Amino acid sequence: MSNKDIGAEVQLERSFLKVPVECLNKTFRGSQKNLEKEMNNVLTQITELNKKRETITGNDAIKTIDKLLVRVQKLKRSMEDAKSEEELQIKKLKSRINHLSQATNNQNLKSYRERYNETRVNRIIIDYLLRQSYYDTAIDLTNQLNLKDLIDIEIFLSSKRVVEGLNKFDCTEALNWCNENKSKLKKINSTFEFNIRIQEFIELVKKNKTIEAINYAKTHLSGHSSTNLKEIQQAMATLIFGKDTKCERYRRLLDSQRWSDLVNQFKTENFQLHSLSTRSLLDISLQSGLSVLKTSLCGDHNSANIQCPLCDEAWRKLAISLPVSLQSHSSLVCRISGEIMNDENYPMVLPNGNVYSKNSLVEMREKQGKIIDPRTGDEFKFDELKRAFIS
Structure with a gap:
């Protein structure tokens, strides 16, 4: 290296x-x-x-x-x-x-x-x-x-308490974490504590505790009015529309999915505070390797190769957003044997235009007495095949 x-x-x-x-x-x-x-x-x-x-x-x-x-x-x-x-x-x-x-x-x-x-x-x-x-x-x-x-x-064990609390719809540990890291969160313009406060307000609305919700807003949301007035107004409107509203704008606020969003935001900002990458090094390493292998034919079932990682469904999903690699030199690989075709194991063209390696076709003739295209099922005689030259 x-x-x-x-x-x-x-x-x-x-x-x-x-x-x-x-x-x-x-x-x-x-x-x-x-x-x-x-x-x-x-x-x-x-x-x-x-x-x-x-x-x-x-x-x-x-x-x-x-x-x-x-x-x-x-x-x-x-x-x-x-x-x-x-x-x-x-x-x-x-x-x-x-x-x-x-x-x-x-x-x-x-x-x-x-x-x-x-x-x-x-x-x-x-x-x-x-x-x-x-x-x-x-x-x-x-x-x-x-x-x-x-x-x-x-770092991960300390964040575990916050994540488990949020998964149980409890903001106590999350607010403690915000208090411990107040200065750093301010430097990155974090909205996590504000979103936590909004969520606690929403939970009071969902329980029909109107007076408690109003008092909570006065205590914990009014201080954010200079920067998050629109979000506060939208949250306050849920007091009028109620927990059973069908209005999409307010239904999203009342949706339990917001708890998952809070977990994801916490993980992202916790990684940021501790200088950890938001993506695992495993993902980064795998995608770096897969990007080298990715071609324009990846995802085409007709061109699938059992020895290619990207022809596997799980790997293909991981590489779906990656660019196609730049290949200045190409290698021809036989779809039957998986071997690379060269001057000794040269490519041979069937009458229907499909190409396979000489060694694979010779072995097929010896076993079956004829050539059967594995992709189409067409049958040919060996002397109908023509050699292709790699330029």
Whole structure:
């Protein structure tokens, strides 16, 4: 594999390296913010205590100091936890760099390349399992292969709670997630929290809780009126039309499908916040390979080849949106044997215009005494066939 090919391969792993960096950054900023907040509170209380030094009793001073000590001890434990988390992310980052270095170091040694390829394929499969919510299988496989530092299981497990909540028509975990990531969601102009609030309002409408719905809108929707006034007005109109309306515009708002839309939006934005690609690397890798194989005849049942992946229905669906590959050199493949036709196994043309390889037709004559076109059922004598020349 050339250095150019390796470089292109490693470029696909951008999120593989960026995820632990983002997690490290998030932990550091969180601990820094917590440290500043707690230290300001402690210093404020010390200042207040100092102001009261002439009037405060000894017992009250001791109680205040004891409370401050408890608070500082709690802060210390919090900082130790943050340090452990930072060390974990640094360890993950080192492991991932070492893994990717196997693609460039000792690239001429087959054993190193095979080890890298095997680990990479296992990673891609586990990532796909996590994205498809096969959490237990993914965790078992990760532990079995000792790939914990190379897999972002924690991100998927934390999102699991939100997804499960939304699937049960419960927004509690989703709103907690929005609160934890408020600043980042604001940077990407996320509408997820607003859509969650709209959904909770709609659920009250569907339960005929009109007063509760109006109060909920005043509390949670009015703050979005400057940016989402049209959506709010449309949601408020469901109070008039009711849950059994046949008006398409409002029926869509009341449809349970909106919960699935919320799940999909959450997954997309959660991946974005953690610098994960919205599509699995398995999909990307497979489609990259399939695009090389795709021709203008793909999907034509009359031209199907049992040895071609794209002639299989499942693979064809995955490649349906891909462009046709540019082929500067063509190879003729016999539809009977699947062998490539060349100067030794040259193509032969039947009187009806169909072409097959010489070896396949000779073998057919020896077995059947005649030539039968497998596509049309037409019968011919061998001496009726003509050789075709590849230019």
